[in-house]
Amino acid sequence: MNPKNILIIIRQAPYSSTLPAAALDILLTAAAFEQNITLLFMGDGVLHLLSEQNATSSGMRNISKALPSLELYEVKKIFLEESALHKRKIENEELVMPLATLSLPEIAEVTEKADQVFNF
Amino acid sequence: MNPKNILIIIRQAPYSSTLPAAALDILLTAAAFEQNITLLFMGDGVLHLLSEQNATSSGMRNISKALPSLELYEVKKIFLEESALHKRKIENEELVMPLATLSLPEIAEVTEKADQVFNF
Amino acid sequence: MILHLINKSPAKSSALEDCIAVLQAKKSTSAMMLIEDAVYLTVSQAGNEALHEKIRTLALPCYILKEDLTIRGLSLDLADCFSLVDYAGFVQLSLDYDKVQNWS
Amino acid sequence: MILHLINKSPAKSSALEDCIAVLQAKKSTSAMMLIEDAVYLTVSQAGNEALHEKIRTLALPCYILKEDLTIRGLSLDLADCFSLVDYAGFVQLSLDYDKVQNWS
Amino acid sequence: MQSFTLVIYGSPESQSSSTALNYARALLKSGHEIYRLFFYQDGVLNACSFNTPTQDEENLPVIWQTLIQEHRIDAVVCVASALERGIIDAAEAERYELPASNLREGFEISGLGQLVDGLINSDRLINFLP
Amino acid sequence: MQSFTLVIYGSPESQSSSTALNYARALLKSGHEIYRLFFYQDGVLNACSFNTPTQDEENLPVIWQTLIQEHRIDAVVCVASALERGIIDAAEAERYELPASNLREGFEISGLGQLVDGLINSDRLINFLP
Numbered sequence: 001m002n003p004k005n006i007l008i009i010i011r012q013a014p015y016s017s018t019l020p021a022a023a024l025d026i027l028l029t030a031a032a033f034e035q036n037i038t039l040l041f042m043g044d045g046v047l048h049l050l051s052e053q054n055a056t057s058s059g060m061r062n063i064s065k066a067l068p069s070l071e072l073y074e075v076k077k078i079f080l081e082e083s084a085l086h087k088r089k090i091e092n093e094e095l096v097m098p099l100a101t102l103s104l105p106e107i108a109e110v111t112e113k114a115d116q117v118f119n120f
Numbered sequence: 121m122n123p124k125n126i127l128i129i130i131r132q133a134p135y136s137s138t139l140p141a142a143a144l145d146i147l148l149t150a151a152a153f154e155q156n157i158t159l160l161f162m163g164d165g166v167l168h169l170l171s172e173q174n175a176t177s178s179g180m181r182n183i184s185k186a187l188p189s190l191e192l193y194e195v196k197k198i199f200l201e202e203s204a205l206h207k208r209k210i211e212n213e214e215l216v217m218p219l220a221t222l223s224l225p226e227i228a229e230v231t232e233k234a235d236q237v238f239n240f
Numbered sequence: 241m242i243l244h245l246i247n248k249s250p251a252k253s254s255a256l257e258d259c260i261a262v263l264q265a266k267k268s269t270s271a272m273m274l275i276e277d278a279v280y281l282t283v284s285q286a287g288n289e290a291l292h293e294k295i296r297t298l299a300l301p302c303y304i305l306k307e308d309l310t311i312r313g314l315s316l317d318l319a320d321c322f323s324l325v326d327y328a329g330f331v332q333l334s335l336d337y338d339k340v341q342n343w344s
Numbered sequence: 345m346i347l348h349l350i351n352k353s354p355a356k357s358s359a360l361e362d363c364i365a366v367l368q369a370k371k372s373t374s375a376m377m378l379i380e381d382a383v384y385l386t387v388s389q390a391g392n393e394a395l396h397e398k399i400r401t402l403a404l405p406c407y408i409l410k411e412d413l414t415i416r417g418l419s420l421d422l423a424d425c426f427s428l429v430d431y432a433g434f435v436q437l438s439l440d441y442d443k444v445q446n447w448s
Numbered sequence: 449m450q451s452f453t454l455v456i457y458g459s460p461e462s463q464s465s466s467t468a469l470n471y472a473r474a475l476l477k478s479g480h481e482i483y484r485l486f487f488y489q490d491g492v493l494n495a496c497s498f499n500t501p502t503q504d505e506e507n508l509p510v511i512w513q514t515l516i517q518e519h520r521i522d523a524v525v526c527v528a529s530a531l532e533r534g535i536i537d538a539a540e541a542e543r544y545e546l547p548a549s550n551l552r553e554g555f556e557i558s559g560l561g562q563l564v565d566g567l568i569n570s571d572r573l574i575n576f577l578p
Numbered sequence: 579m580q581s582f583t584l585v586i587y588g589s590p591e592s593q594s595s596s597t598a599l600n601y602a603r604a605l606l607k608s609g610h611e612i613y614r615l616f617f618y619q620d621g622v623l624n625a626c627s628f629n630t631p632t633q634d635e636e637n638l639p640v641i642w643q644t645l646i647q648e649h650r651i652d653a654v655v656c657v658a659s660a661l662e663r664g665i666i667d668a669a670e671a672e673r674y675e676l677p678a679s680n681l682r683e684g685f686e687i688s689g690l691g692q693l694v695d696g697l698i699n700s701d702r703l704i705n706f707l708p
Contacts, residue, residue, distance in 0.1 A: 001568065004568060013381060035567075044384070053415060058415045107262055108263070135276070135308075138620075139587070146690060146694070149690040149693070174311055224365060225370045231346065232346065232370075236443060331478055331480070335571075435605045499663065531632050532629060534627070546628055547677070
């Protein structure tokens with residue numbers, strides 16, 4: 001059976017919800033099943049990419065530390081929404097890793113091509 | 121000891137949260153302890169007052185049915201935010217019970233006079 | 241062809257607006273399905289009416305789960321940009337479209 | 345004299361706006377205390393900056409819980425309408441004001 | 449006939465659990481089948497056997513269980529979510545030296561692989577977010 | 579020295595539980611006292627004794643318990659919220675014929691009257707909403 005195209009979108013800000021951590025766990029499991037994975041950060045989801053996070057006193061999982069290691073899991077298609085950084089006046093240098101961007105029409109296209117979307 | 125002035129504000133829409141039901145339970149308990157209670161519906165909270173609700177298939181508690189019986193518990197100060205109905209194009213006749221309204225300056229005053237506010 | 245499933249009130253989440261922004265960006269034959277607190281969008285109030293207008297301009301179907309209007313005591317007499325469906329209709333729509341995508 | 349405690353992001357809740365509306369309606373010596381996701385208000389983006397301006401006009405203190413900025417990796421270099429406090433400061437503020445009122 | 453995997457993320461207190469339940473009933477009534485129910489995140493609380501609501505509220509775990517047993521549905525509870533939230537089966541009760549299991553009969557604890565398997569092997573995977 | 583009642587409405591998965599915990603530590607450090615902790619709504623899940631997180635996450639129920647026992651704090655769990663969510667003490671386990679209690683030691687199940695008593699008899703009642 002051909003691998004499925006799975007698109008995982010993270011739109012929620014860190015610490016507001018456990019869904020982004022759930023998304024990461026689905027991603028890692030699907031990667032272990034050798035599915036074809038795309039990860040996209042939209043809207044407030046880009047705040048997960050800020051490099052200075054420190055979860056110690058929050059009781060919640062911080063996914064920013066796991067992101068740079070995703071390549072080890074053969075997850076190479078990681079994008080962020082084009083305007084999301086600019087809107088929040090965040091510079092590329094503040095991110096844990098450099099990422100390619102997608103415009104809204106490109107996001108629409110990636111979404112249409114996916115077999116399944118997890119949009120958290 | 122003098123009774124405390126307790127203000128309970130319901131601002132969340134029905135079925136979006138269990139907090140409005142929690143507010144009602146606090147109100148009934150405080151009434152049993154003979155505290156001085158004011159109940160205020162603000163913003164989307166006024167939607168609890170719609171008379172046609174039917175919670176059967178939601179799995180969540182519906183507080184609208186309990187409201188008309190609050191007088192039995194000596195809870196007589198029940199208000200709604202002045203502009204909340206108008207903003208939602210809801211007519212007085214659609215409500216489970218008629219209520220007096222408070223303007224924002226009046227709400228500010230009631231809030232200041234309370235010893236404790238539960239704002240859900 | 242995606243069925244976009246939205247379950248949050250427009251007062252509490254940008255889910256619907258973000259979904260509309262993507263639908264505006266590229267012509268498609270997708271649809272929106274509003275459940276749970278998202279059905280508060282049908283209440284005629286200022287912020288909602290601006291969203292109704294955006295949905296009209298998109299000219300894509302926007303389905304409302306009838307049961308979620310009923311339990312909230314909201315009117316079933318909807319603006320012309322909406323269509324009512326029950327749970328059986330919701331299931332059928334999930335199959336009519338290629339996939340269901342959540343917005344929360 | 346109320347300490348208004350707000351814990352939701354302005355993107356997810358009208359809590360802060362509703363609180364400001366009440367504070368605008370009647371002159372008081374109250375204050376706002378922003379914790380958890382409410383600290384996302386400090387990020388300089390369009391919608392937030394309009395709220396910063398409203399807080400400046402109110403001319404009431406708006407405290408930000410430092411720990412909640414730190415765990416989110418947000419800048420501690422805040423706009424002039426905000427003051428940083430730690431948990432000890434938060435406890436002291438709860439006592440300095442007559443009561444603490446939540447907005448969620 | 450099409451097959452569905454439903455993923456339930458919300459606790460019995462969230463409306464999303466009831467929505468998933470109503471959706472499950474409607475799809476069975478329309479002649480489709482449920483390949484798997486996957487309870488994830490707070491959704492695992494739907495599998496607790498200790499709930500005894502006193503109020504006039506419905507006991508959602510009991511309603512889920514009835515549906516699962518009547519239709520012999522594969523109902524999987526995510527192990528990581530369950531352990532974090534204090535839902536344990538007999539094996540884990542023994543392993544962690546806890547006095548009893550509180551996993552309701554009809555539910556089974558397993559890994560996220562079962563969600564991905566559902567995605568691969570059923571016609572539709574529907575997420576019910578809280 | 580002032581006395582506080584803290585009401586915790588959020589589960590261990592919600593940041594509000596950690597916020598309440600940090601606040602509790604800070605007030606004790608400042609020389610004030612906790613009249614009562616009241617666990618309400620999903621907050622009762624902080625009193626579960628079956629949690630065994632496998633990840634690198636903190637076990638919040640254990641951290642609450644440590645604070646409660648070290649400072650001999652009165653920690654009350656709302657009975658209605660607890661029964662709805664499957665948190666039971668030994669008496670309820672017997673009453674409902676369930677195999678064991680899953681209420682963590684240090685916590686006690688009681689009614690909402692304890693919240694109102696906290697409101698009346700302490701200097702400040704602070705709500706930690708999820």
